[in-house]
Amino acid sequence: MQALKDDELAAECTGVPTLRLKLLACVISGALMSAAGAPAAMYVQYADPSSAFNLNYSVSALAMSLIGGTAHWAGPIIGAILLSTTQQLLTVNHLVGSQRAVARHNAGAVRGGRAGGHHRPDPQGSPQSKRGRRMMPPETLAPLLRISALTKRFGGFTAVDNVSVEIRPRERFGLIGPNGSGKTTLINCISGAFRTEPGTVMFRDEDITRLQPHMRTRRGIARSFQIPRPFRSMTVAENLMVALDFAAATGEPASAAQRRDTLMSILKQMGLELKADVSVTKLSQVELRKMELARAMATHPKLLISDEGHGRPFQLGGRRGA
Numbered sequence: 001m002q003a004l005k006d007d008e009l010a011a012e013c014t015g016v017p018t019l020r021l022k023l024l025a026c027v028i029s030g031a032l033m034s035a036a037g038a039p040a041a042m043y044v045q046y047a048d049p050s051s052a053f054n055l056n057y058s059v060s061a062l063a064m065s066l067i068g069g070t071a072h073w074a075g076p077i078i079g080a081i082l083l084s085t086t087q088q089l090l091t092v093n094h095l096v097g098s099q100r101a102v103a104r105h106n107a108g109a110v111r112g113g114r115a116g117g118h119h120r121p122d123p124q125g126s127p128q129s130k131r132g133r134r135m136m137p138p139e140t141l142a143p144l145l146r147i148s149a150l151t152k153r154f155g156g157f158t159a160v161d162n163v164s165v166e167i168r169p170r171e172r173f174g175l176i177g178p179n180g181s182g183k184t185t186l187i188n189c190i191s192g193a194f195r196t197e198p199g200t201v202m203f204r205d206e207d208i209t210r211l212q213p214h215m216r217t218r219r220g221i222a223r224s225f226q227i228p229r230p231f232r233s234m235t236v237a238e239n240l241m242v243a244l245d246f247a248a249a250t251g252e253p254a255s256a257a258q259r260r261d262t263l264m265s266i267l268k269q270m271g272l273e274l275k276a277d278v279s280v281t282k283l284s285q286v287e288l289r290k291m292e293l294a295r296a297m298a299t300h301p302k303l304l305i306s307d308e309g310h311g312r313p314f315q316l317g318g319r320r321g322a
């Protein structure tokens with residue numbers, strides 16, 4: 001193999017069966033990639049051509065070999081450890097930075113997995129709105145979302161078992177659990193991507209258990225995805241415009257300038273205002289997540305669900321915000 005790598009003709013002329021060896025190298029590489037790809041697909045839960053044949057993977061593999069060096073078999077392994085550790089560290093540092101900023105900004109108190117709404121309590125202990133109107137504490141308000149005895153099975157496997165939850169206006173609800181415990185599945189059941197059987201999902205006192213996902217979005221349930229799913233042929237602004245045009249549309253049509261203002265204010269809230277006219281394919285993973293949350297915000301949700309969010313709370317507002 002080493003001879004083949006150094007000089008193929010010389011190796012051939014020295015009796016090395018180069019074609020057979022190249023085929024063998026191809027088979028071993030394919031087998032290794034399959035062994036790694038199969039659990040990865042199980043982990044991310046689906047594989048589509050755009051993610052499975054993403055050029056980034058090939059470039060990463062190349063970068064690992066370049067960083068670690070190819071003189072010794074351990075080189076690419078060292079390169080892989082260095083590259084993936086650096087990627088993780090950079091991502092974590094970025095997220096921790098934004099979470100610290102959020103923590104300074106947000107005075108809400110967390111109670112047993114639930115957090116108070118995005119408001120500052122007044123000195124008398126009773127929160128007030130910006131306009132000075134007295135706001136009721138979340139626990140006294142009627143539930144926005146009420147899930148009763150929700151169960152989701154995949155064949156004989158029960159992913160979500162008899163879950164009941166109530167979420168009230170202005171309340172933040174955190175769902176924490178180990179990998180595979182059913183968090184995404186529950187979100188899919190709430191957003192309508194999965195049908196539940198049995199169990200009911202009530203949203204603002206309406207039974208939406210059998211409603212299609214886009215109808216739920218129009219009623220005020222927006223979500224982001226664990227693995228970002230942007231509209232890849234569009235810019236950031238165009239991604240949000242889809243939400244403004246389809247989900248947030250009310251009776252009176254807004255002018256193009258008004259819609260641009262709305263989307264720019266959402267992008268500003270997410271720190272993406274300078275990326276408005278950039279193609280989503282040019283965004284980093286963190287920016288993609290922010291873009292997806294901005295797109296969800298553009299639907300003017302009453303309930304915003306973030307699957308593995310980056311910790312930034314939002315003030316739901318706008319025409320339909322609660």
Ligand SMILES: Nc1ncnc2c1ncn2[C@@H]1O[C@H](COP(=O)(O)OP(=O)(O)OP(=O)(O)O)[C@@H](O)[C@H]1O
Nearest residue numbers: 045154159177178179180181182183184185186226
């Ligand atoms: N479409 C599906 N078909 C079959 N099984 C599924 C499907 N979607 C999820 N599951 C299974 O349901 C279980 C719960 O998965 P889910 O993705 O909801 O977990 P999770 O809590 O979101 O995990 P993670 O923290 O890794 O995101 C897992 O065992 C998963 O394999």
Ligand SMILES: [Mg+2]
Nearest residue numbers: 183184185226
């Ligand atoms: Mg998940």
